[in-house]
Every structure is written in structure tokens, then in C-alpha cells.
Amino acid sequence: MFKRILTLSILVFSTCMLQAQEKGQTIKLSKQEIEGIFLEQxxxxxxxxxxxxxxxxxxxxxxxxxxxxxxxxxxxxxRTTDIEEQPLIFGNWGxxxxxxxxxxxxxETAGKRRKRIDLQKLTIAERQTDFEIVLRESKLALRNTLTNIQMLQQQQEIYQKQIDNTQRLLAGYKNQLNQGNISQSEYIRLKAAQLQFKKELVDLSKDLEEAMKELKNFINIGANTPIYITNNLEAPIKMISELQIEDWIIHAQENRPDVLLNENLINQAKKQVEIEKAERTxxxxxxxxxxxxxxxxxxxxxxxxxxxxxxxxRNKGNIKEAKLGVQIAELEAKNKQNEIANDIIEALRNYMQAKDLYDQIDADYETQLDHLLDAYVKNFQKKNVSMIEYLDFVEAYVENKNILLETKKELNEQVENLQFAIGKDI
Incomplete structure (x- = not known):
């Protein structure tokens, strides 16, 4: 039932995307919808x-x-000479x-055919595991790309808001300048601030285009199709504790696709030994x-x-080579087990550091920043604060908003890295 719903959803999205591409409209998609398209396309x-x-x-x-x-x-x-005539084969000939x-x-003896069939079944399992590995790695890259796009979109909104605010202030300052109530330097200072915001917006647009290019490659959508992610960048809500680390390591060492691939390669190497021994017969x-x-x-x-x-x-050389192949595969599998434990420990520590930084930020800090900005704009218009005070606050406001977004992005990326190391969504 779920697969049918997913397939139907993908068909609806594909139809909408085709229509949007024909009309040159922006496609608005959530992260969940993009992942669904990614799995299909x-x-x-x-x-x-x-x-x-x-x-x-x-x-x-x-x-x-x-x-x-x-x-x-x-x-x-x-016909040759001295021939003993034979009965006709057909007609008058023969x-x-x-x-x-x-x-x-x-x-074939010694079960060679059966052994090759068993080896080919292991090869099918290897291809299936390869698919899971590519899916896992691509999903991590996709999710991090989406997180980056979310941050860039919201950063664009921050700078666009400052450009709009400054534009309204410039309109009022232009009248004041014409009436001789303010100096030319004050007007130029405000104009310079707006120009700086526009430059930052252009730089963000370049970064966003680069990220969008990666996203379109992931979901196989035309390069000229604008996309907008509807979800805002939020801190992930996950119940993560260091007490879970042993369970995570055990799970990863038993179920991660790269572990299963190494186990499969060991079995293939052993099956190849059987085939080479059978070749002696x-x-x-x-x-x-x-x-x-x-x-x-x-x-x-x-x-x-x-x-x-x-x-x-007696096929001795090939048998010896196949046996060495088993030893190599077993060593690589053992090395992978050690890597997994270290990957999870590293990912957990990085997450904890990002989470600790995020927890130090008050829950209503961002709301307070927005209220303060509105207050500063009104007070600046009423000349209750000077231009220097206003621009200093706006600079601090933009910087802090960017820090908040980057902190959320870092936290999301560390959660994804931890899930990637464990081999499952937490």
C-alpha cells in the first residue's frame, strides 16, 4: 500500500514538474518530496x-x-575407383x-556447474549490496545539500529584508537631503550599507546556484527549472545519548551495507576456492x-x-591464489569492523559538540533579535538612535542570524553523519 501511494505521489510530482518547466515556474518541494523523487529518478x-x-x-x-x-x-x-557400392541414401544418390x-x-564433474551457480548468486547479492551502499552515500550527500540550500535560502531572505528596509529608509532620507535636514555623508553611508547587502546577496545567489546544480543532478531535473525548498532550516529533534553507543556499534558491525559486502566477498572467495579445487577433476x-x-x-x-x-x-597455483584471496577478504572485513567503531565514536563526539553549542543559545534568542531589529528601524526613523548605532546593530543582527543558521546546519549535518556511521536513521 505504501509503495502504491509513493508511486502515485511521484507521478503527480513528475506531472507538476513538467508543467512547471513548460511555464518556467518555480517548483516548490519539501525535503520529503525531494527524497521521494530522488529514489525514483x-x-x-x-x-x-x-x-x-x-x-x-x-x-x-x-x-x-x-x-x-x-x-x-x-x-x-x-566417385572413386574400386568402390564397394552402398545402398542409396535418398533418390538415386548415395x-x-x-x-x-x-x-x-x-x-562437468565435481559439481563445477553447481558451484558456479552458487558463486553467481553471491554476485547478485554483491550487486544488491552495492546498490545499498550507493543509496546510503547518495542520501547523505543529498540531505546535506538540502540543508545547505535551506540555509542559503534563509540567508537570502535576511539580506533581502535588510535591502528592503534600507530602501525604505533611503526614500525618507532622500527627501530629508533635498530639504537640507541631513548631510550628504549620512545619505551616502546608508546607500553604502545597502550596496554591501546587495553584494552579499549576489554572493549567496552564486553559492545557491552551485548547490541547486548538485540537487538537480541528484533528482535528475532540468537545469533551467527553478526549485524552492519549502521547509525552513530547523534543529533536528533526536533522542541521542552516549549510552547508546555500544548498541549502535553492534548494529553497524552487523548490518551496515559495507559490512555485508565484505562478508559477501569472503563467501565469494571461499566459493572460488571450491571451484578451483573442483577444477583438479x-x-x-x-x-x-x-x-x-x-x-x-x-x-x-x-x-x-x-x-x-x-x-x-593439478591447478595448484589457482588454488593457492584463491586461498590467499580468502585471507585478504577476511583482513579487509576485520579492518572494516575497527573503522566502524571509530566512525561512530567520532560522529557522536562531533554531534555532541554541535549540540552543546546549539543548547547554549536561548530558545527565544532569534525572536528577540527580530523584535529588536524592528524596534531599531522604528527608532532610527524617529531619530531616537544615530545612524552609527543603527548600522552597528544591523551588522550584529545579520551576523547573529547567520551564526544561528550555521549552527542549525552544523547540527543537522552531524546528525546525518552519525546516522550514516550507524547505518540507520535514529
Whole structure:
């Protein structure tokens, strides 16, 4: 049921996006909607799904028996001397013709075919795990890109608000300047502040375009399609404690896709050892021959059996190489287990540091900043505060708003990094 709803939602979004692209409109999407589109349209994921299908096709091929070999030989198209006439084959033809037929079938021994099938099944599992790894890594990059875009969008709004405020103040100051009530320097100072805000806005727009390019690559949307993320950047609400770290490490060491991939590679290496050992046993070739007029019998039918004599080549080198492959895979798996524990510890510490900084900010601090800005604008218009006091506060206001956004962004990114290290959403 959930998959049907998700598929229907994706179809609706795709239709809306096509219509918006045709009209040049901005597409407004939430983070959840973007993740849904990403799962359906990301080209890397689509390619990985095709690789799984390729491996499944190879399993079909591995199950097939080798084709038999059929040979026709010793046919004479002319009559020779001293020939013993033979019965006609068809029509008036065949009294002086000789023919030989040979049919052979190779039979694999020591369970080679079954072992290759088992190895191919492990290869399918490897491709599926590869898909999970790419999905996991891409989802982390996507979510961090979305967080960055959210921050940049809100920073744009901050600077645009200051540009609008300054524009209104400049209109009033222009009249005062024309009436000779203020000096030219005051007007120029306010104009310079507005120009600085515009420059910051242009720089933010460049950063946003770069982030949007990454987002469009993730969700496979046309480059000329404007996108706006509807969610505001907020601090994540997660119940995270250092007491959970042991459970997280155990979970990650058992369930993370890269761990499962290493386990799969160990099993593949062991299966390859079995195959190489089986190669010591020669395959059998069973043959049936028919010979017309080429033997003491007019129509001769005979059976044959052939196989290699394993006197010189017992496949020792390939067996040794396969065994070393098992040891290498086991060492890499052990190293991955150590890396996982360290990844989780590092990610948790980074999160705790970001959370500690965020917790030091009063819950209503941002609201207080906004109220103070409104008050400063009104008092500046009434000349209760000087231009220097006003511009100093505006500079502090913008800086603090940016610090708040960057703190939220950092906290979101550290949560995602921790979830990535654990291998699941917390």
C-alpha cells in the first residue's frame, strides 16, 4: 500500500514538474518530496539497479549446460575407383558416398556447474549490496545539500529584508537631503550599507546556484527549472545519548551495507576456492559416432569417452591464489569492523559538540533579535538612535542570524553523519 501511494505521489510530482518547466515556474518541494523523487529518478541508482539485473541475467547463463558438438565429415562428392557400392541414401544418390557423423557432450564433474551457480548468486547479492551502499552515500550527500540550500535560502531572505528596509529608509532620507535636514555623508553611508547587502546577496545567489546544480543532478531535473525548498532550516529533534553507543556499534558491525559486502566477498572467495579445487577433476566428454562405409561395418555406430589426464597440471597455483584471496577478504572485513567503531565514536563526539553549542543559545534568542531589529528601524526613523548605532546593530543582527543558521546546519549535518556511521536513521 505504501509503495502504491509513493508511486502515485511521484507521478503527480513528475506531472507538476513538467508543467512547471513548460511555464518556467518555480517548483516548490519539501525535503520529503525531494527524497521521494530522488529514489525514483536518480541516475546512479537506476544504473545500480540495472547492474543487479545484469547479475541476474548471468545467473540464468550459469545454469545452462554447455552445448553439444555435432560434426559431419568424410563426405566424398565424387566417385572413386574400386568402390564397394552402398545402398542409396535418398533418390538415386548415395551408392558411392561415404559419410561420418560425430556427436559429443561435455559433462562437468565435481559439481563445477553447481558451484558456479552458487558463486553467481553471491554476485547478485554483491550487486544488491552495492546498490545499498550507493543509496546510503547518495542520501547523505543529498540531505546535506538540502540543508545547505535551506540555509542559503534563509540567508537570502535576511539580506533581502535588510535591502528592503534600507530602501525604505533611503526614500525618507532622500527627501530629508533635498530639504537640507541631513548631510550628504549620512545619505551616502546608508546607500553604502545597502550596496554591501546587495553584494552579499549576489554572493549567496552564486553559492545557491552551485548547490541547486548538485540537487538537480541528484533528482535528475532540468537545469533551467527553478526549485524552492519549502521547509525552513530547523534543529533536528533526536533522542541521542552516549549510552547508546555500544548498541549502535553492534548494529553497524552487523548490518551496515559495507559490512555485508565484505562478508559477501569472503563467501565469494571461499566459493572460488571450491571451484578451483573442483577444477583438479577433469571433465568428461561423451561421444557418439556414426560411420557409413568407412569401416569393416557398412553402418558403424560407436560410443566414446574422453578426459584429460591430470598428470602435470593439478591447478595448484589457482588454488593457492584463491586461498590467499580468502585471507585478504577476511583482513579487509576485520579492518572494516575497527573503522566502524571509530566512525561512530567520532560522529557522536562531533554531534555532541554541535549540540552543546546549539543548547547554549536561548530558545527565544532569534525572536528577540527580530523584535529588536524592528524596534531599531522604528527608532532610527524617529531619530531616537544615530545612524552609527543603527548600522552597528544591523551588522550584529545579520551576523547573529547567520551564526544561528550555521549552527542549525552544523547540527543537522552531524546528525546525518552519525546516522550514516550507524547505518540507520535514529
Amino acid at each position: 536518480n541516475l546512479d541508482l537506476l544504473a545500480k539497479r540495472l547492474e543487479i539485473s545484469q547479475a541476474e541475467a548471468q545467473l540464468i547463463q550459469a545454469r545452462l549446460w554447455p552445448n553439444p558438438t555435432f560434426e559431419i565429415s568424410e563426405i566424398n562428392l565424387w 551408392t558411392s558416398q561415404q559419410i561420418s557423423l560425430h556427436l559429443e557432450q561435455e559433462i 577433469p571433465n568428461l566428454t561423451v561421444a557418439v559416432d556414426y560411420d557409413r562405409a568407412g569401416n569393416i561395418m557398412r553402418n558403424f555406430v560407436g560410443l566414446g569417452l574422453s578426459f584429460d589426464l591430470p598428470l602435470f597440471d
